[in-house]
Amino acid sequence: MEADYVIIGSGSAGSAIAYRLAEAGKSVLVVEHGGSDWGPFIQMPAALSYPMNMARYDWGYVTEPEPHLGGRVMACPRGKVVGGSSSINGMIYVRGHPRDFDTWAEMGADGWGYADVLPYYKRMEHWHGGQSAWRGTDGPLHVTRGPGTNPLVRAFAEAGAAAGYGATADYNGQRQEGFGAFDMTVWRGRRWSAANAYLKPALQRPNCDLVRGFVEGIEIVDGRAAGVRLRRGSGMDVIRARAEVVLAAGAINSPKLLMLSGIGPAAELAAHGLEVVADRPGVGQNLQDHLEIYVQFASARPVSLAPYWSLWGKALVGAQWLLTRTGLGASNNFEATGFIRSRAGVEYPDIMFHFLPIAVRYDGQTAVKGHGFQAHVGPMRSASRGSVRLRSADPADPPKILFNYMSQPEDWRDFRTAIRLTREIFGTEPMAGFVDHEIQPGEGADSDAALDAAIREHVESAYHPCGTCRMGRRDDPGAVVDPQAKVIGVEGLRLADSSVFPQITNGNLNAPSIMVGEKAADHILGRTPLAAENLEPWVAEGWREKQRERLSG
Numbered sequence: 001m002e003a004d005y006v007i008i009g010s011g012s013a014g015s016a017i018a019y020r021l022a023e024a025g026k027s028v029l030v031v032e033h034g035g036s037d038w039g040p041f042i043q044m045p046a047a048l049s050y051p052m053n054m055a056r057y058d059w060g061y062v063t064e065p066e067p068h069l070g071g072r073v074m075a076c077p078r079g080k081v082v083g084g085s086s087s088i089n090g091m092i093y094v095r096g097h098p099r100d101f102d103t104w105a106e107m108g109a110d111g112w113g114y115a116d117v118l119p120y121y122k123r124m125e126h127w128h129g130g131q132s133a134w135r136g137t138d139g140p141l142h143v144t145r146g147p148g149t150n151p152l153v154r155a156f157a158e159a160g161a162a163a164g165y166g167a168t169a170d171y172n173g174q175r176q177e178g179f180g181a182f183d184m185t186v187w188r189g190r191r192w193s194a195a196n197a198y199l200k201p202a203l204q205r206p207n208c209d210l211v212r213g214f215v216e217g218i219e220i221v222d223g224r225a226a227g228v229r230l231r232r233g234s235g236m237d238v239i240r241a242r243a244e245v246v247l248a249a250g251a252i253n254s255p256k257l258l259m260l261s262g263i264g265p266a267a268e269l270a271a272h273g274l275e276v277v278a279d280r281p282g283v284g285q286n287l288q289d290h291l292e293i294y295v296q297f298a299s300a301r302p303v304s305l306a307p308y309w310s311l312w313g314k315a316l317v318g319a320q321w322l323l324t325r326t327g328l329g330a331s332n333n334f335e336a337t338g339f340i341r342s343r344a345g346v347e348y349p350d351i352m353f354h355f356l357p358i359a360v361r362y363d364g365q366t367a368v369k370g371h372g373f374q375a376h377v378g379p380m381r382s383a384s385r386g387s388v389r390l391r392s393a394d395p396a397d398p399p400k401i402l403f404n405y406m407s408q409p410e411d412w413r414d415f416r417t418a419i420r421l422t423r424e425i426f427g428t429e430p431m432a433g434f435v436d437h438e439i440q441p442g443e444g445a446d447s448d449a450a451l452d453a454a455i456r457e458h459v460e461s462a463y464h465p466c467g468t469c470r471m472g473r474r475d476d477p478g479a480v481v482d483p484q485a486k487v488i489g490v491e492g493l494r495l496a497d498s499s500v501f502p503q504i505t506n507g508n509l510n511a512p513s514i515m516v517g518e519k520a521a522d523h524i525l526g527r528t529p530l531a532a533e534n535l536e537p538w539v540a541e542g543w544r545e546k547q548r549e550r551l552s553g
Contacts, residue, residue: 001029001211001237001238001239001240002029002227002239002240002241002242003026003027003028003029003209003239003240003241003242004021004026004027004028004241004242004243004244005021005026005027005028005029005241005243005244005245005246005524006028006029006031006227006228006239006240006241006245006246007021007028007029007030007031007246007248008031008215008218008228008245008246008247008248008249008257009030009031009032009084009247009248009249009250009253009254009497010030010032010034010082010083010084010194010195010199010210011079011083011084011085011086011194011248011249011250011497011513012084012085012086012194012497012498012510012513012514012517013248013496013497013498013513013514013516013517013520014030014084014194014246014248014249014496014497014517015030015083015084015086015194015195015197015198015199015202015517016124016194016198016514016517016518016521017246017248017496017517017520017521017524018030018198018199018202018208019140019198019199019201019202019521020517020518020521020522020525021208021521021524021525022202022205022207022208023202023205024525025207026207026243026525027207027208027242028202028207028208028209029208029209029210029211029239030199030202030208030209030210030211031211031212031213031215031228031230031239032082032084032210032211032212033080033212033213033214033215034057034079034080034081034082034084035056035057035081035082035212036081036082037081037082037083037087037193037195040318040321040322041054041057042057042081042083042087042088042191042193043190043191044190044191044318044321044329044330045091045184045186045189045190045191045329045330045331045332045333046317046321046328046329046330046331046332046333047318047329048088048089048090048091048332049360051079051081051087051088052077052088052089052463053077056080056081057079057080057081057087057088058077058078058079058080058088059077059078059079059080059252059253059398060077060398061075061076061077061078061252061398061399061401062074062075062076062401063075063076063401063402063403064400064401064402066402066403066404066405066406067404067407068404068405068406068407068456069405069406069456069459070456070457074403074405074460074461075461076252076401076461076463076465077463078250078252078253078465079250082195082199082210083193083194083195083196083199084194084250085250085463085510086185086193086194086195086510086513086514087191087193087194087195089463089508089510090332090334090354090508091184091185091186091191091192091332091510092182092183092184092185092332092334092354092507092508092510093143093172093182093183093184093185093508093510093511094171094172094183094505094506094507094508094511095121095172095505095507095511095512095515096505096506096507096511096512097176097339097348097349097505097506097507097537098114098118098176098537099114099347099348099537099539100114100503100505100506101113101114101116101117101505102114103502103503104471104501104502104503107470107472107502107503108471108472108473108476108479108483108502109471109472109483109502110473110483111483111529112471112483112519113532114537115532115533115534115535116519116529116532117515117519118134118532118533118535119530119531119532119533120515120518120519120530121136121172121511121515122134122135122136122139122533123136123139123518123530124136124139124140124141124514124515124518125137125139125141125143126138126139126140126141126142126143127143127183128142128143128144128145129143129144129145129170129183132170132173133535134170134172134173134174134535135170135172135173140197140198140201141185141192141194141197141198141514142185142186142187142192142197143183143184143185143192144183144184144186144187145181145182145183145184145335146181146182146184146186146331146332146333146334146335147331147335148181148335148336150303150304150305150335150357151303151434152299152303152304152355152357152373152434153335153336153355153357154336154430155430155431155433155434156179156336156338156353156355156373156375156425156431157179157180157181157336157338157355158179158430158431159179159425159426159428159429159430159431159432160178160179160338160340160353160425160428161178161179162428162429162430163424163425163428163548164548164549164550164551165177165178165179165338165340165548165549166178166179166548166549167179167180168180168339171183171337171339172511174535174536174537174538175537175538176339176348176349176506176537176538177339177340177341177348177349177538177540178338178339178340179336179337179338179353180336180337180338181335181336181337182334182335182336182337182354184331184332184334185197185510186330186331186332188325189321189324189325189326189329189330190325190330194510194514198514211230211239212232213230213231213232213237214230214231214232214395214396215228215229215230215231215249215257215395216229216230216231216236216260216395217229217257217260217261217395218245218247218257218258218261218263218493219238220261220262220277220490220493223277223490223491224490224491224492224493225241225244225245225487225490225491225492225493226240226241226245226492227239227240227241227245228241228245231395241492243492244492244493244494244524245492245493245494246493246494246495246496246520246524247487247493247494247495247496247497248495248496248497248517249497250465250497250498250499251287251388251465251466251467251468251497251498251499252388252399252401252465252468253399254468254469254495254497254499255283255284255388255399255468255469255480255499256284256388256390256399258280258283258284258469258480258487258495259274259283259284259389259390260274260390260393260395261277262274262275262276262277262278263277263278263280263283263487263489263490264278264279264280264281264283264284265279265280265281265283265284266279266281268284268389268390272390272392272393273393274393277489277490278487278488278489278490279489280480280487280488280489281477281478282469282470282477282478282479282480283468283469283480284387284388284389284399284468284469285385285387285468285470285478286385286467286468286470286478286502287385287386287387287388287401287402287403287404287465287466287467287468288382288384288385288386288403288464288465288466288467288501288503288504289382289386289403289405289461289462289463289464289465289466289504290352290378290379290380290382290461290462290464290504291378291379291382291405291406291415291459291460291461291462292354292376292377292378292459292460292461292462293376293377293378293415293418293419293440293441293454293455293458293459293460294359294361294374294375294376294440294458294460295374295375295377295419295422295423295426295438295440295441296359296372296373296374296438296439296440297359297372297373297374297426297434297435297436297437297438297439298359298370298371298372298435298436298437298438298439299370299371299372299373299434299435299436300433300434300435300436301371301433301434302371303357303371303434304357304358304359304371304372304373305328305333305357305358306358306359306370306371306372308328309358309360317329333356333357333358334354334355334356335355336353336355337352337353337354337355338352338353338355338425339351339352339353339506339507340353340421340548341540341543341547341548342379342414342417342418342421342547343417343547344543344544344545344546344547345543345544346543346547347539347543348506348539348543349380349506350379350380350381350414350506351377351378351379351380351414351417351418351421352377352378352380352506352507353375353376353377353422353425354375354376354377355373355374355375355376356373356374356375356376357373358372358373358374359372359373359374359439360374372439373434374440375422375425375426376462377418377419377422378415378418378459378462379411379414379415379418380504380506380507381503381504381506382405382406382408382411382414382504383408383410383411384403384404384405384406384407384408384411385404385407385467386401386402386403386404386405387400387401387402387404387468388400388401388468389402403461403465405459406455406456406459412452412455415451415455415459416448416451416452416455419441419451419454419455420451423438440454440458441454441458442454462508464498464504464508464509465498466498466499466501466504466505466509467498467499467501467502467503467504468499469481469487469495469499469500470499470500470501470502471483471485471500471501471502472502474488480495480499480500481494481495481496481500484523485500485516485520485523485524494520494523494524496516496517496520497513497516497517498512498513498516500516501516
């Protein structure tokens, strides 16, 4: 049980690293606690609400009571399955805004500016939207768009443009700002997870294998990561790494495993009786996420997906998908989006919309009898920061997760603004013609106090945790990994997943997590990084003076 490289986690970054290391001829063992991703609940895109609510596929983590949300305990689903969270997510593909990565570089992630990461986005993509200098067309990860045939989808995108925000033909290309079609990691009607794109092709090579078991820690000998302690049944194995251990267990489990291995805040480790290998106070800190609220409306016309939410409707959709891989089951049904700026003086978008042509909760329960629709909306760059801490020194115990949501006054201001701007867009034609009445927050919720009460009660996580082992320069006491993805203070240990993000990106995190894996693989292999590409992203002219291109009407 040994290999050149032992990778902990088969998720977005881990699968990409396994693929590239195996491709380079290195022997690779990927360790994964979760089981198979086979079956329609994962592979059928429209079934996305099921796996993240199933103990078979989800670690089942929840937060500590969130003090600024009335003590609510929030779900924090993380993939416990081959493919990790890419096997239970919403399949939405958002790279992030170019300025996000320039900010990373400014925060100490040298070599991770947009010009540096763009070539890795292009390397990983197989984009089916046509030729573009901004997009890749021969990578492992298929990226497509839904048919966008529902009239509500078209109306939402057109209303956003009509409200003065403009349209974007490709928010993952030169221009993120504006309204347009969503990209999704779906190919030929199937979820195109990191497992399907990267891990399964890697496992077809003789030098890459998958090992199942529960990782209890990293074996560190004389300051060097020598292997991985793995529990299988009642027994314990140590898988030896001849070259390096690569930790890619995600924003919750990666800091947990570092701390269990003696890498983290010295006082906290000592409090749990753990020997301190490396005092890194940043481990588990800087936790970030996107919160969103579902602004929901009843539809004046019978055009939503509501009929398909019945037992018979779901049976028909499922049967069509099983037989042909087509129909509503072949899309995640998030087919329109928008990125806008909340106010003048904001350089690039800080509010994002996910439009859905049905009024439904994330757990799959409909919010209204009859036809409806909704936009998931929330600020992109909250100032709030939380933490992941150990509950005990027992690896079987779940960690203590506290996002500390809405802990900053500007969070409340930005959320109220997001709701009000959403209402304005839904009041703009052609969307206004479909609106019967507002369901949530409700037409009576207009004052700041009423909106704050609705936010406190109804906001949900977008399930984008990141930042808990942030990347930075080696002399930065708060940094956990350096720009080559090496864990600072320990030899032979790399870390690459969403936990290394210095700051959360604009949008969903699957794409940047895979990109981190792709770029980290080159660092692990000692290769010269891909040549920087200095393409100039679109930034709104007059952004200092104007909140949008023009006022609606």
